[in-house]
Each structure stands twice: as C-alpha cells, then as structure tokens.
Amino acid sequence: MILKIRTSASLESNFLAWHPDRLGKFSVRSVYHLVVSLAETGDCSSSTEVLVNKSWKRIWACNVPQKVRIFAWKAISNSLPTMKNKKKRNLELLSTCCICGAEEEDVAHALCHCQQARNLWSAMYSARAISHDVNSAWSGTDWILNLLEVLPKEEDAMFLMLMWRIWHNRNEITHGKSIAPVAVSQRFIFSYVSSLTTIKQYPQADIIKGKQVAHPDRIRLPSQAPPAVSSPRRWEKPSTRWMKLNVDGSFQASYGKGGIGAVLRDSSGNVIFAACGSMLVCGSAMEADYSRAGRVLQWRFNGRSCLSLWKLIA
Numbered sequence: 261m262i263l264k265i266r267t268s269a270s271l272e273s274n275f276l277a278w279h280p281d282r283l284g285k286f287s288v289r290s291v292y293h294l295v296v297s298l299a300e301t302g303d304c305s306s307s308t309e310v311l312v313n314k315s316w317k318r319i320w321a322c323n324v325p326q327k328v329r330i331f332a333w334k335a336i337s338n339s340l341p342t343m344k345n346k347k348k349r350n351l352e353l354l355s356t357c358c359i360c361g362a363e364e365e366d367v368a369h370a371l372c373h374c375q376q377a378r379n380l381w382s383a384m385y386s387a388r389a390i391s392h393d394v395n396s397a398w399s400g401t402d403w404i405l406n407l408l409e410v411l412p413k414e415e416d417a418m419f420l421m422l423m424w425r426i427w428h429n430r431n432e433i434t435h436g437k438s439i440a441p442v443a444v445s446q447r448f449i450f451s452y453v454s455s456l457t458t459i460k461q462y463p464q465a466d467i468i469k470g471k472q473v474a475h476p477d478r479i480r481l482p483s484q485a486p487p488a489v490s491s492p493r494r495w496e497k498p499s500t501r502w503m504k505l506n507v508d509g510s511f512q513a514s515y516g517k518g519g520i521g522a523v524l525r526d527s528s529g530n531v532i533f534a535a536c537g538s539m540l541v542c543g544s545a546m547e548a549d550y551s552r553a554g555r556v557l558q559w560r561f562n563g564r565s566c567l568s569l570w571k572l573i574a
C-alpha cells in the first residue's frame with residue numbers, strides 16, 4: 261500500500277502537515293471547524309468534552325463583550341497567566357499567590373479562593389446577583405464548568421463579569437496599583453451588566469440622555485415591555501429679552517444617588533450660565549428635579565447670587 265502512494269512530481273522536501281486543512285497549514289479557524297464537526301458527529305463523546313461544548317455555546321451566547329467571553333474561555337481552558345502557569349513555563353520561580361501568599365495561584369484560587377476574590381464574590385452573593393457563593397468545591401480545572409452547570413442561565417453575564425473584574429483587580433494589585441473598594445467593583449459590575457441588558461432589550465430606546473433608570477432588577481425582567489421612545493425635540497429659543505433655563509436630573513435607584521445639571525441661554529441661544537452637580541442622597545427622579553431647582557438658587561453667576569436671576573425667569 262505504501263508503495264502505491266504517489267510521490268510528489270515537484271520533488272518537494274517533506275514537511276509537517278495539518279491534515280484538517282486543505283493546504284496542510286495549521287490555523288485556529290481549522291481547529292474550530294474540526295471541533296464543531298466532531299461535536300456534530302458525536303465523536304467527542306466524553307462527559308468533559310460534552311460539558312465543554314455546552315459551556316462554550318453558553319459563554320458564546322452570553323450578552324457580554326467579546327473580550328470577556330475570550331477571558332472566560334481562557335479561564336476554562338487554564339490559559340490565564342496565573343503564577344502556577346507561569347512557573348510551568350519557567351517564567352516564575354514560585355507558584356505561590358503574590359497577593360495572599362497562602363496558596364498556589366491557579367485559576368480557581370485567583371478567581372475564587374484568594375481573599376480579594378472572595379470579598380467581591382461574597383458581596384455579589386449577598387446582593388443576590390449570584391446564586392452561589394464561594395465554595396471549596398469550586399476547585400480543580402473544571403470548576404467553572406461545574407459551576408455553570410448549576411448556575412441559572414440568566415446569571416451568566418453577571419458571573420462572567422464578576423470573574424473578569426476579579427482578574428482585573430488581581431492584575432491591578434500585582435502591578436503595584438491600589439485596588440478599588442469592593443463596593444466600587446460591585447457597582448461597576450451592576451452598572452456594566454445593566455447597561456448591556458438595556459442595550460440588548462431596548463435597542464431603539466433613547467439611552468443617550470440616560471433617561472432610563474439602570475437597575476439590576478431589570479436584568480431579571482426580560483418580558484418587561486420596552487419604554488416608549490419619544491422623538492427628539494429640538495431646543496427652542498426663548499422670546500426676545502427672555503432667557504431660558506433648562507434643568508435636568510437623573511438618579512440610580514440602587515444606590516440612591518443622582519446628578520443634576522442646568523444651562524441658561526439667552527434669546528439668541530448663547531449659553532450664559534451652565535452648572536452641574538451630584539446628589540449623594542436621592543430617592544427618585546422627582547426628588548432630583550426639586551433638588552436641582554434649589555441648587556440653581558445656590559449657584560453663582562458672574563460673581564452675583566443667582567437668586568435674583570432665578571426670580572426673574574421663574
């Protein structure tokens with residue numbers, strides 16, 4: 261049979277060839293098609309491989325940025341540059357976690373068991389954003405796959421963003437930077453996931469002006485009717501010898517904070533006064549509205565109190 265194989269007429273030298281590719285060249289694309297075809301034909305039938313395929317589809321469909329999906333896949337395939345992985349490649353002498361120094365830093369330790377990871381994870385669990393707290397069972401190379409098996413699908417985005425943020429914090433610490441407080445990281449995750457969900461659910465909504473309240477509970481309400489989208493209104497100049505003061509406020513219910521802003525323009529449309537401010541205690545948009553009116557009274561215009569100006573246009 262070997263003698264029947266025809267040799268190349270061009271007398272090329274032998275070279276290593278990647279058989280799934282027509283030209284024998286290795287590429288990630290060809291590996292992807294190979295894995296997909298194996299999955300479709302059922303050739304990869306071991307439980308771990310089935311779990312990997314299932315999890316990958318779930319991660320790929322998750323409403324998070326591509327970089328977060330890729331990060332998650334690196335974590336699952338043990339490709340993150342943890343101390344353990346770097347020691348394996350002779351890039352580090354020790355595999356001990358350089359944050360806590362208590363254990364070897366593998367993926368599970370970095371994203372789950374290290375103290376800084378535990379703190380954020382527990383805060384998310386306490387806020388009911390994640391239905392599973394840090395658990396000693398989440399260890400080994402398949403811990404993310406095992407966790408995804410028991411995690412409700414609607415928590416996928418929150419879980420991936422949690423891991424991504426923990427890894428970000430870990431990198432900040434290892435690069436000598438100060439770590440953000442747990443509350444800040446928690447707020448970042450809520451805000452990020454909420455924005456992603458809002459964009460996906462209400463692609464036509466006017467989110468440029470930030471009119472929608474970003475609240476974590478919205479994530480769990482996929483059947484909620486989208487808000488009415490109003491057509492944008494052009495700003496109209498006030499009459500001659502009049503000035504127009506536009507004020508607006510917004511708030512975030514989950515944190516009880518808000519922001520306010522105001523612009524005063526004359527009848528030609530020229531801005532003669534502009535100001536903005538934050539409210540550390542705010543329960544509603546209405547409260548923000550009332551407060552912004554009061555704040556305007558305290559702002560100053562050309563060194564004089566704005567009170568007389570306010571009375572003039574009220």
Ligand SMILES: [Zn+2]
Nearest residue numbers: 357359360374
């Ligand atoms: Zn550690």
